[in-house]
Amino acid sequence: MTTSPLLDIQDLHLAFDGFEGRSQVLDGVNLSVQPGETLGIVGETGCGKSVLARSVTRLLPMPPARITAGTVRFDGADVMAMDRTALARLRGTGVSMIFQDPMTFLNPVFSIGQGMADVIRAHDTATGRRARPRFQARQRAAELLAAVRLPDPGGLLDRYPHELSGGQRQRVLIATALSGTPRLLIADEPTTALDVTVQAGVLRLIDDLVRASNLTLLLISHDLGVIGALCRRIAVMYAGTIAEDGDATLIFARPRHPYTLGLLAAVPDLARPEHRARPIPGHIPDLLHPPPGCRFHPRCPMAVTRCGAEKPVLREVDGRHVACHRAEEVAPERAIAA
Ligand SMILES: Nc1ncnc2c1ncn2[C@@H]1O[C@H](COP(=O)(O)OP(=O)(O)OP(=O)(O)O)[C@@H](O)[C@H]1O
Ligand code: SF4
Ligand SMILES: [Mg+2]
Known part of the structure; x- marks a missing residue:
């Protein structure tokens, strides 16, 4: 059965205009997410x-950011055409975001209770209701803090962000993100700033919350292990394009894009230390002057003349989508050598 996508990004082109010219940071991104998916x-x-991720809720400064082509739809509605009221509703109850550094998003002069109550009351008005009284908003905040397994939620309401550990702050941010009962949760490197021991707990919490509420999750991480643990689907990005998109187990077992192959070869295998991790040589291109054709071609061990001239489009190969002219020929032995 096919349902309509909750999030539908089509041919999205986004550029930043700067003194040196225009950098085409997103170059035709297609990404469609069904309700309940974990991507x-x-x-x-x-x-x-x-x-x-920020384009989804228009959380980018425009200008200098500029959408030069394409569409973003959330639950059928055109995000780019939304007025302030619709955008506030989208950010309040449609899509919530959590970021890498919770301190940036917690106001240091407000106690946890004050900050959360303000957000809860703002969600009320964004959805056309009267803001609930402050004591009720505090009660709701305490419930949310308990839901993210923070001990003594009542006491926590009167504490300030700097009094909390990094892991506790990230849990407060997750609780705040859930306050509008969003349908899509976007987590952008939510555990990167945390100690390894704390990371696992926060990831488990996100996983449990997503399962319990049937939330749709878009998780951004540079860590393939984190993605593999929480997401059933994976989209691999390279220089503003989607290189490969499909079932995570399938792609991990049998990548069909040379870049995915390179990423996987770059992960150290603790179980087989004799297999040395091989980082991908070279760097992501300067987006002010991106290479023509396939943006990966200057680094790709499989590049042929066509790759420098013709941009590959996402097409279905072997049960997933791949943007590579030679996807059918990609095999593990072609992994980029160190
Ligand atoms: N405000 C801005 N002005 C100009 N360029 C920007 C701005 N924000 C981002 N960029 C550029 O857009 C490109 C993509 O940035 P983005 O932050 O999305 O990368 P990322 O994949 O999230 O990286 P990371 O893994 O480091 O978080 C980069 O080349 C960056 O320099
Ligand atoms: S299109 Fe060509 S350069 Fe790009 S990934 Fe495929 S083989 Fe490599
Ligand atoms: Mg980032």
Whole structure:
């Protein structure tokens, strides 16, 4: 049975205009997410993961950011055409975002209770209701803090962000993100700033919350292990394009894009230390002057003349979508050598 997508991004082109010219940061991104899906987005630093995520709720400064083509639809509604009221409703109850550094999003001069109550009351008005009284908003905040397994939620309401540990702050942010009962949760590197021991707990919490509420999850991470643990589907990004998109187990077992193959070969295998991790040589291109054709071609061990001239489109190969002229020939032995 096919349902209509909750999030539908079609041919999205986004550029930043700067003194040196225009950098085409997203170059024709197609991504459609069904309700209840868990999708992980992975790719090297600077490839456009955060910009893509922020486009979903228009959380980008425009200008200098400029959508030059394409559409973003949430539950059928055109996000680019939304007025302030519709956008506030979308951010309140449609899509919630959590980011890498919770301190940036918690106001240091407000106690946890004050900050959360403000957000809860703002969600009320964004959805056309009267804001509930402050004491009720505090009660709701305490319930949400308990739901993210923070001990003594009542006491926590009167504490300030700097009094909390990084892991506790991230849980407060997750609780706040859930306050509008969103349908889509976007988590952009939610555990990257945390200690390894704390990371696992926060990831387990996100996983449990997503399962319990049948939330749709878009998780951004540079860590394939994190994506593999939480997401059934994976989209691999390279320099503002989707390289490969499909079932995570399938792609991990049998990648069909040379870049995915390179990413997987770059992960150390603790079980087989004799298999040395091989990083992909070279760097992501300068997006002010991106290479023509396939943006990966200067680094690709399989590149042929066509790759420098013709941009590959996403097409179905072997049960997933791949943007590579030679997807059918991609095999593990072609992994990029160190
Ligand atoms: N405000 C901005 N002005 C100009 N360029 C920007 C701005 N924000 C992002 N960019 C550019 O957009 C590109 C994509 O950035 P983005 O932050 O989405 O990358 P990312 O994949 O999230 O990287 P990371 O893994 O480091 O978080 C980069 O080349 C970056 O320099
Ligand atoms: S299109 Fe060509 S350059 Fe791009 S990934 Fe495929 S083989 Fe490599
Ligand atoms: Mg980012």
